[in-house]
Amino acid sequence: MRKTRFGTVAAMAAVAALALTSCGGSGDSEADGDKIRIGIKFDQPGLGFKDGDNYTGFDVDVAKYVANELGYTEEQIEFVSAPSANRETMLQNDQVDMIFATYSITDERNKVVDFAGPYFVAGQDLLVPADSDIAGPEDLDGKNLCSVTGSTSAQKVKDNYAQNTNLQELPGYAECTTQMSGGTIDAVTTDDIILAGLAAQPAYKGKFKVVGAPFSEENYGVGLPDGTDKCADINAAITKMIESGEWQKALDKNTEGTGYKPNAETNPPTLSDSCA
Amino acid sequence: MENYLSIFTEYDIPGAFWVNIQLTFWAAIGALVLGTILALLRISPVGSFQAIGTSYVNLIRNTPLTIIILFCVLALYGQLGFVLSSDFQNNFFRLAVLGLAVYHAAFVCEAIRSGVNTVPLGQAEAARAIGLSFLPAARMVILPQAFRGAIVPLGNTLIALIKNSTVAAVGSVATESSSVMKTMIEFRADIVIPIFLTFAVGFVIIVIPVGLLTTWASKKLAVAR
Secondary structure (H helix, E strand, O other): OHHHHHHHHHHHHHHHHHHHHHHHOOOOOOOOOOOEEEEEOOEEOOOEEEEOOEEEOHHHHHHHHHHHHOOOOHHHEEEEEOOHHHHHHHHHOOOOOEEOOOOEOOHHHHHHEEEEEEEEEEOEEEEEEOOOOOOOHHHOOOOEEEEEOOOHHHHHHHHHHOOOOEEEEEOOHHHHHHHHHHOOOOEEEEEHHHHHHHHOOHHHOOOEEEOOOOOOOEEEEEEEEOOOOOHHHHHHHHHHHHHHOHHHHHHHHHOOOOOOOOOOOOOOOOOOOOOO | OHHHHHHHHHOOHHHHHHHHHHHHHHHHHHHHHHHHHHHHHHHOOOHHHHHHHHHHHHHHHOOOHHHHHHHHHHHHHHHOOOOOOOOHHHHHHHHHHHHHHHHHHHHHHHHHHHHHOOOOHHHHHHHHHOOOOHHHHHHHHHHHHHHHHOHHHHHHHHHHHHHHHHHHHHHOOOOOHHHHHHHHHHHOHHHHHHHHHHHHHHHHHHHHHHHHHHHHHHHHOOOOO
C-alpha cells in the first residue's frame, strides 16, 4: 500500500514537473526574422494603449521610432501585451524581443534582464481633482489615497506616508480614477506621466490635474533579454529621437491638455552607449 | 538559495496567509447562515419562497466572484458610500467578507439541498405525522440529517472559499497573500518562479488538512441507514 502511494505521488510530481517545463519552454518563439515583437502595456492611456486595432501612447511612439532605426518598418512590428508581473518572464522565455512598458530600471530586475535607455525619467506624483488644494505628499494627512496593488508607488506610500494617509489598493488605475470621480478618494499616486495619461482621457478632461511635485525618480528603460548586444543601437536611436525633436513631439502629443511638464532636471535623459 | 530565503524576512508571508484564513473564517460563517436560509427557502412548501431562493442561487452562482467583490468596493462603497467599518482598511476587509459570503452562500445552499436529498421521504412524512409543521420539522428532523449527508460538498465549498479568498485582492485587501505576492514580484523579479511556488505550496498546506478532515468527518458522521 505504502509503496503504491509513493508511486502515485512520484507520478504526480513528474506530471507537475512536465507541465511546468512545458510552460517555461520557448516553443512559441517566432523564428522568422522579419518581425520584431515589442511588449507594451495595453491598458495605460497616454503610454501604451490598445484602441481597437491601433496602439497609442508615448511608449508606443518611442518603440516605433526605435524599431524604425533598427531597420524595421511599422508593418513588421508586432505589439504584445506585457503586464507588469510578466515582463521578466516574457523576456527570459523569448516571447518578446524588447519591452517598452513603463519599465523602471532596478537592480533586482537587472539581474535577470538587460536594459537600454532610459528613454524617460518619471517621478512619483499625485493626481487630484481639479479643484483640490493638495500640493504635494505633505498635504496628504488624513486623506484617502489610491494606487495599484503591488506597485512600487503603493509600497513607497506605505514606507513613507502610511502613518497619516489611508491607502486604498485597487487592481488598476482605471478603478482608482473611478473611485476618485465618485468622491471617496482624494488623490491617486503613481509615476507622473502615467497620471498625465489618465488625466488626458476624454472622460476626465478638465476634471483632474497632476500636482507636479514628483518625489521619486523612475528611469524607464527598454527591457531586453539578458546578454543582448542591442543596447548601443537602441541608445543611439533614442538619442537621435531626442535630438531631432521627435521625442518632445511624442511627449506633447500624448499628454496634451493636461498641463503636464516632465521634470526638466532629468528630462530628456542623456544616454551612454552601454546597457544601463 | 540565500537570495530566496531573504523574502521570508523581507515580507510577512505567514501574516499574508493569516489574512486569507481570517477572510475565509468570517465568510464561511456568513455563507453557512445565508446558505442555510436559502436552502430552507428552496425546500419550503411556499412557491414564492422557492422562487426567491432559486433566483438568488441562479443569479449569484453565475456571476464571477471578481465582479461581485469589485461591485462591493467600487459600487457599494465608492459610489453609494456604504461603509461597514470606520477604520479605512478594515472596511475593505469587511466588504470582501460580505462579497465572499454572498457568493459562496449560493454554493452552500446547493450543498445543503443535496444533503436534504439524502434524507428519505419517510422522515419528512413521519415528522409531519407527529404534528410538526415545516420549520420544526426542518430544524429537528431534516436539517440535522441533511448536514451530515452534505459534509463532503460543504467541505468542497470551503476549499473553494479558501482559495477564492485571494480574490479579495481586487477588493483592496492588500495584506492578503496574492496582493503580497504581486508586491514581491514587483520588487524581486529575479526570483519570480520561486515566489509563485512558495504561495502555491502555502495553499496546498492549508487546503490538504481541510480535505482530510471533511473525508474523515463524512465517514464518522454519516447517517447509518
